[in-house]
Amino acid sequence: MATKAPKNPHDKHPLSKRVLREWLHGYLFLLPWIFGVSVFFVYAMVRSLIFSFTDVQIGGEAGLTITALANPWQNYIDVFTTEVNFPITLGSFALSLVLQLPIIISFSLIIALLLNSKIKARGLFRMIFFLPVIIATGPVMNMLTAQGVASVPMMADMTSLLGALPQFLLDPLTDLFNNLIVILWNAGIQILIFLSGLQKVSKTLYEAAKIDGASGWESFWKITLPIVKPMILLNSIYTVVTLATGGTNEIIELIYTVTNAPTKGYEYGMAMSWIYTLIIGVILVIVFLLFKEKSDKKVVYEKRRVTLR
Amino acid sequence: MAIKGNKVNPAKFEPSQIKFYLYLLPLAVLMGAPIVYIVCHAFKPMDELFAFPPKFFVSNPSGINFTNLFQQAAGSTVPFSRYVFNSLVVTVAVLILSVLISTMAAFALSKMRFRGKNMMMEINNLALMFVATAVVIPRYLTISFTGILDTWLAHILPLIAMPVCLFLIKQFMDQVPDSLLEAAQLEGAGAFTIYLKIILPMVKPAIATGCILTFQQVWNNTETSNLFVSTESMRTLAFYMNTLSGVGSVQGQGIAAAAALIMFVPNLVLFIISQSAVMNTMAHSGLK
Structure with a gap:
């Protein structure tokens, strides 16, 4: 070996000057972000967590009147005992997530594969498939769904075939078919992420595989899929987050209504939001465990060792 | 992947491509539909707007919705241009600041090593999935406490830290090969030079995507105008457009359709400008 790999500075001198300098630089680069996130997210989230254990009245001298509750968990108990809609909506959301996630991921992977092949007007097609991303925002989307543009006429017949299914399965399925186009419209960013992964794959790999007698199908499973696997994880997380926090989500709407309701109001909505956030967190952990790379593979990537000064 | 001989990018139409078009064309029609619809909808006269079953295309295009919109706007106390100006200032400021x-932050989290790095990423992920409604009132308290209610800052500051942007850009930066940074390091580049000269140009597609996402969120944001601003002349175009569509029940529908088209045009312009960057994702990453 001509050059020796630079030693990992963390191994021997845990707090040498170089390491300290990298720490300092790291935090310097992070500083504006830390400011923004701590003031408008972390602080706000902590406040909302505190509020969720109290009784908040909007109005009064300081803008808010906060009184302690006899049982601090009262709001959380109420969410499950008095709000009949919450567990039901949560269940149907989870079910539709399970149905939609594979559809979005496989659809965007297929489209990305098609868009990565050598065809005429490739640029134009790529543009068309990304376009929905820039219009798929709240008001326009609501207008489109209200007008029934979002459903494929054929799909209505499909749902009548499913009539034999139990109600709790039927609803999300009907929903799925009715909103199939909307679901596909949401796939723009995912397509883009897959494309970026596919473009890194060297053409010579496929040529070599072809010479060795691999069919297109085989090289998809043995070359393409392993390479885009990290992208699948990234896309799944992104999809879950957008579906869970998007404006058209039923639970978000429920939380919004509850928060602005005159009777129980704010603190109750806070408790609900925190429960919901925890549930999304659990879902994300499950997704992560499903698609994460095997740890022995990871070692290869971890080997870099330069210290940025 | 249709690799035909040495012709990697065939100059002429090849029969082998037909099967791709067979899939792509119908899907492209589906994906392009909403845009056609928005344009058509804005030009529909009253009777077509309320036709049942709803029509997709417009048969007698008319500018009546736009006339109504501008009449409505002319009658308001604050000139229309003021809302546009407000929106432009806020959007440009947020765009520049949030991308920076x-x-x-993504560079530090992706390529540097320091204690607390993973925790920062976890905080970002938590912020990513937190319900926006829940932080509205605490944010209001913070903003009123710092005394920036009713100023530009009330529009700008809450939006500059975008968890989605950081998340996407960081994932792209993870793909930049470390050996490239090592090489720059050997040439004597410092962290800031590496950030400016290597990292930024290489993650351009991610930045462009982040720009589009940020732009959308800011441009269409009515929340800050609604909550943190009480002077009419400090509110943004999105907020104004929202109030317009709520005026008359019948006329409002048409105005809303016209307003949707007007709000949508800047999105399209930005997209066309940045599309070459977005689409050439990570094609030329410098190293094989």
């Missing part, structure tokens, strides 16, 4: 902040 996200790329810097």
